[in-house]
Amino acid sequence: xxxxxxxxxALPPVLGWAVHARWLHGRLTASRRDPLTGLWTxxxxxxxxxxxxxxxxxxxxxxxxxxxxxxxxxxxxxxxDALLAAVAARLAHGVTPGGIVGRLGGDEFAAVLxxxxxxAADQLHTLVRVLARPVDxxxxxxxxxxxxxxxxxxxxxxxxxxxxxxADEAMYAAKRSGRTGPRRARLGRxxxxxxxxxxxxxxxx
Numbered sequence: 001x002x003x004x005x006x007x008x009x010a011l012p013p014v015l016g017w018a019v020h021a022r023w024l025h026g027r028l029t030a031s032r033r034d035p036l037t038g039l040w041t042x043x044x045x046x047x048x049x050x051x052x053x054x055x056x057x058x059x060x061x062x063x064x065x066x067x068x069x070x071x072x073x074x075x076x077x078x079x080x081d082a083l084l085a086a087v088a089a090r091l092a093h094g095v096t097p098g099g100i101v102g103r104l105g106g107d108e109f110a111a112v113l114x115x116x117x118x119x120a121a122d123q124l125h126t127l128v129r130v131l132a133r134p135v136d137x138x139x140x141x142x143x144x145x146x147x148x149x150x151x152x153x154x155x156x157x158x159x160x161x162x163x164x165x166x167a168d169e170a171m172y173a174a175k176r177s178g179r180t181g182p183r184r185a186r187l188g189r190x191x192x193x194x195x196x197x198x199x200x201x202x203x204x205x
Contacts, residue, residue: 034103036081037088045102045110050160052100052112058152059120060160062167063091063131065107066144066175079141086135087145094127110164115151124149124182146174150185 032044040048052058065071065087072080084107091109092101099113113120124147134142148170150163158166166185174183 034088037085037103039088039092039109040100040102042102042104045100045104046160048100049102049110049112052098052114053152053160053163055114056153057115059113059115059149060152060163060167061095061111061113061124061147061149062164062171063087063109063111063145063147064171064175066146068107068143071141071143075138075141079135079138082135082138083141083143087131090127090130090133094123094130110167112160120149120151121182121184128182146171147182148172148174148185149182154185154187 032041033039034041039045049060053060065083068080068083071083084103088101088103088109091111095101095111095113098116099111101109101111104110113123115123128145128147131145131147132142134140148167150166150170152158152163155163155166170183170185174181177183
């Protein structure tokens with residue numbers, strides 16, 4: 001029998017239900033968090049990101065850790081986990097205040113931030129440099145992170161899924177260009193998913 005079940009009968013009914021409701025809320029919230037990074041899981045991120053997209057200044061970001069398989073092979077999976085946790089924390093810090101970040105799976109992350117002062121491009125260039133820094137607890141563990149982004153206002157009427165596909169295209173363009181910085185999604189027709197796309201599969205280049 002768990003501790004909560006033991007304590008509830010000893011509490012006044014109203015207080016007991018309040019404690020139980022708080023416990024259930026905590027369990028539900030935990031199930032929506034990625035256990036390694038603490039970020040929102042894909043479904044939880046999607047629900048919250050759609051709310052942020054109501055702001056016309058919203059920017060959608062897709063980030064993918066470069067050479068992640070190599071990090072695991074050279075340094076071990078514990079080092080790879082430490083790298084993912086560091087990337088997650090730096091992304092979360094980089095999109096505040098008002099932004100939302102999720103781990104889509106593996107070494108891939110998505111975010112939506114609100115560009116209040118029109119400086120998103122500069123912020124993201126800085127963020128890419130921050131993401132490439134070694135892990136604080138493991139100085140030998142580091143790699144670059146490819147990042148693609150899109151302004152929602154550039155594509156009125158497109159939903160989160162379409163904007164993520166645009167950010168995805170831009171992110172792969174950043175990888176092909178030598179991982180030198182974030183790549184903004186182009187204007188015009190959406191090309192669709194990149195051939196061979198592996199959304200969220202851990203261990204990609």
